[in-house]
Amino acid sequence: MTTKIVFGNVPRLYQNVRPFLSALSWNDVRNADTCAWLVAGCLESRICSIPAWVSGRISKAQFAQSREIQARRFLENPKVDPFEIYAPLVFQALRHWGEHRLVLALDTSMLFGTFCLIRFAVTFRGRSLPLHQEVIQHESAQVSTRQLLPVLARVKGLLDALGIHDVRLLADRGFCDTELMDWLWACGWNDRIRIKSNLILADLAGQRLCKLDDIRLCPRETRCFHNVAITGQAFGPVHVAVARPTDVQEQWQVVSSEPTDLETFAEYGERFQIEEGFLDDKSGLHGLEASKLRDVTSLNRLVMVLALATLFLITKGVQIVTEGKRRMVDAHWQRGLSYLKIGERAMRWALSRGLEVFTHLALPGGPDPEPLGKRKKKCSDPITLLEVGWTLVLRPLS
Secondary structure, eight states: OBOOOOSSHHHHHHHHHHHHHHTSOOSSHHHHHHHHHHHHHHHHHOSOOHHHHHTTOOSSOOSHHHHHHHHHHHHHOTTOOHHHHHHHHHHHHHTTOTTSOEEEEEEEEEETTTEEEEEEEEEETTEEEEEEEEEEEOSSSOOOHHHHHHHHHHHHHHHHHHTOOOEEEEEOGGGOOHHHHHHHHHHTOEEEEEOOTTOEEEOTTOOEEEEGGGOOOOTTEEEEEEEEEETTTTEEEEEEEEEEOSSSSOOEEEEESSOOOTHHHHHHHTTHHHHHHHHIIIIISSOGGGOOOOSHHHHHHHHHHHHHHHHHHHHHHHHHHHTTOGGGTOOSSSOOSOHHHHHHHHHHHHHHTTBOOOOOOOOOOSSOSSOOOGGGOOTTSHHHHTTSSOEEEEOOOO
């Protein structure tokens, strides 16, 4: 199917994106129009710049300044709720997830040294897709559980509406907080959280056993402790895995709501997919750090536009792989690109031939039909090294 002939990639992308946004509830239909143009400009320009995004916009405004003002008014509009725009579209994509376990990654990223971006993302075949995120004025990447709970509540509501209850959350040691773990248990979710080495291990009666940094392991050795408690408040029961993946002294400690084994570290390693997502946003694809916006309201709507662009590209990549057309845009025998990059190349391939770009949004769960080729795997990652030549010790602390 071909699109209506128009001049320029941005107008043609606008024609593809606009129907998805038209189905949403808007306080003013003009906001839907502006949002579609911003997403189209983001997809085409590969830079986070309002002037670049609106340069290809077709409108009654004759001057570039007028088009930029329209875009900035949208980004500054407090009546435009980013969650109310983004959630229905990601809901539409995740309806195809099926009965598979959904793995969430939680992390934060600093913007311009003044703002903190809190993100819950779905880990998906080597990349992550934002599920919900929020920018707050906060000069540290370390946030409290109180700041996380409003974001967590919206994520929980969205997944409940989808009927997805088998959820595992992954987080780095900055989120090792017993109050957060308690909320995750209340949600009915499992977790894998890296913990600090100065935490105390105790039995369920509260009797102190040792500190984690008192445990000394040989290289490539791991120990798993089941049904123990952590911290001075003896929070538990939890399960802990401690490992030393290489000859260096650094050890890894992961707490889990489920019994731990060697696979626990591989499961925790999926968390790094969210860091790839931050890299795509900041410098890899979208260039968020080129943005000159410096207020919370505008930044929240800006990262929503980037998330919409990411959603369209990943689902396009999934579609291309599902249809067996990957090698039309990826030169590798085995998949050598992320689904995001495959989607971007497929988008440009379709534009160059006058084809419709985005037809539907679908993210199926389950195994990857085309895993990354071996040449793309990074063997230097400590998490990867955990899978090779390992000694497993399962015993209680003495």
